[in-house]
Amino acid sequence: MEERHKKILQRNRTNLVRDLDPSKLYDGLLEKGVFTQDMIDEIKSARIRRDQARQLVIDLETRGSRAFALFLECLQETGQHSLAELLQNGAPPIQLQPATPTPVVRPVLQPIPVSSPMDVDKRIKDDVPLYPVPRPTTTPSPSPEREHIRPRPQGRPRRDSIQCYKMDASPCGHCLIINNVEFESRSDLSNRKGSNIDCDKLESRFKALNFIVEVKTNLKQRQIKHELSALCKMDHSQYDCCVVIMLSHGTEVSHSRFPGAVYGVDGLHVPVQNITNYLNGKNCPSLQGKPKLFFIQACGGGEKDTGFEVSPDEVQPSIGGADADDQTDAIPMSSSSDSLSMSDEPDARATLPTPSDILVSYSTFPGYVSWRDTQAGSWYVEILDRILEENAATDDLGTMLMMVNHEVSQNSAKGIYKQMPGSFNFLRKLLYFQSQA
Numbered sequence: 001m002e003e004r005h006k007k008i009l010q011r012n013r014t015n016l017v018r019d020l021d022p023s024k025l026y027d028g029l030l031e032k033g034v035f036t037q038d039m040i041d042e043i044k045s046a047r048i049r050r051d052q053a054r055q056l057v058i059d060l061e062t063r064g065s066r067a068f069a070l071f072l073e074c075l076q077e078t079g080q081h082s083l084a085e086l087l088q089n090g091a092p093p094i095q096l097q098p099a100t101p102t103p104v105v106r107p108v109l110q111p112i113p114v115s116s117p118m119d120v121d122k123r124i125k126d127d128v129p130l131y132p133v134p135r136p137t138t139t140p141s142p143s144p145e146r147e148h149i150r151p152r153p154q155g156r157p158r159r160d161s162i163q164c165y166k167m168d169a170s171p172c173g174h175c176l177i178i179n180n181v182e183f184e185s186r187s188d189l190s191n192r193k194g195s196n197i198d199c200d201k202l203e204s205r206f207k208a209l210n211f212i213v214e215v216k217t218n219l220k221q222r223q224i225k226h227e228l229s230a231l232c233k234m235d236h237s238q239y240d241c242c243v244v245i246m247l248s249h250g251t252e253v254s255h256s257r258f259p260g261a262v263y264g265v266d267g268l269h270v271p272v273q274n275i276t277n278y279l280n281g282k283n284c285p286s287l288q289g290k291p292k293l294f295f296i297q298a299c300g301g302g303e304k305d306t307g308f309e310v311s312p313d314e315v316q317p318s319i320g321g322a323d324a325d326d327q328t329d330a331i332p333m334s335s336s337s338d339s340l341s342m343s344d345e346p347d348a349r350a351t352l353p354t355p356s357d358i359l360v361s362y363s364t365f366p367g368y369v370s371w372r373d374t375q376a377g378s379w380y381v382e383i384l385d386r387i388l389e390e391n392a393a394t395d396d397l398g399t400m401l402m403m404v405n406h407e408v409s410q411n412s413a414k415g416i417y418k419q420m421p422g423s424f425n426f427l428r429k430l431l432y433f434q435s436q437a
Contacts, residue, residue, distance in 0.1 A: 178227065
């Protein structure tokens with residue numbers, strides 16, 4: 001679909017979701033080859049009409065250059081004239097080009113001479129070529145995108161069978177940042193120089209992504225719990241998403257779902273799985289079915305990763321170096337000497353009903369330290385901020401976090417140590433942030 005038609009759909013998405021009756025369109029869109037039967041079944045799987053309408057409009061953008069005009073035709077044919085006029089007013093007249101016809105070879109009909117059955121049989125064998133009898137097909141018409149073979153377009157990928165989260169509320173949702181920098185002396189934890197740089201970057205970034213951002217600094221364990229409880233009790237019904245960012249020291253703890261814990265400035269920790277529990281579908285009903293995102297800049301343990309040798313083609317210039325003033329956000333782990341003990345095995349089982357629609361992005365692999373430059377901030381946040389700035393307009397969150405993983409993995413602390421971020425992803429759909437681009 002042309003970019004100008006995509007923008008018309010995006011500008012009018014609120015009206016389309018509110019007023020569109022998708023049930024009247026399915027037969028026409030299938031007949032015209034805009035959607036396949038599988039795609040229509042996927043849209044119908046959303047029981048609420050508004051959700052069906054939203055998914056139909058989102059998927060329509062992926063259906064080729066003729067999809068917009070065919071959609072307008074279907075609106076007119078089903079009596080939804082006001083919506084058709086709304087879209088037409090934002091677009092120049094469209095000359096719908098017919099699909100390139102497929103040439104059909106037909107036999108030349110000749111009169112059959114009067115002759116004996118033997119002569120007729122011989123004539124057919126000798127002179128008349130045999131043609132297969134055309135049979136009706138049950139295969140759906142090809143989509144407009146497949147009428148010609150073309151290179152894959154730049155921008156968002158095809159998502160025929162993967163739905164997207166609704167992310168068009170304004171503002172999109174709440175974002176809570178807890179930034180622990182100065183730790184009490186009794187905690188035996190050092191101050192986290194450079195963390196304010198991380199905090200400022202993420203505050204600006206999520207404001208640009210249309211979130212209501214609230215920053216809390218130097219919280220004790222009970223204060224962290226209090227802020228999370230307050231966030232849980234808010235009414236999120238008018239919002240589409242919720243984000244929690246933890247910037248602190250961390251450690252490894254025993255767990256059954258999400259590994260790791262973050263420290264209050266008093267030296268007492270809060271397990272990550274407890275942090276996520278505040279916002280799960282059971283404890284925060286107004287966020288049911290909506291994405292809950294957690295970004296953890298803290299160590300997952302005390303191990304330092306020295307990496308392994310790879311071919312020169314895999315190596316790229318790194319940000320950290322021998323002279324960089326790198327610190328870790330680790331203290332000794334509090335569970336076992338192994339990065340993942342046998343008691344943590346349930347963490348890998350697919351029997352997790354409550355964490356649906358939750359994503360936890362860790363700055364480092366469980367059990368390992370996370371590096372932070374006292375002048376530039378942490379590797380993870382610096383790269384996460386840049387990836388969101390450069391790619392939020394075109395890529396989904398999962399793809400962007402993979403980019404973060406790759407770039408952080410190229411860094412080296414003191415020329416020796418490595419870091420590998422990762423995510424525990426229980427999202428059910430693709431997530432695209434709002435973007436000013």
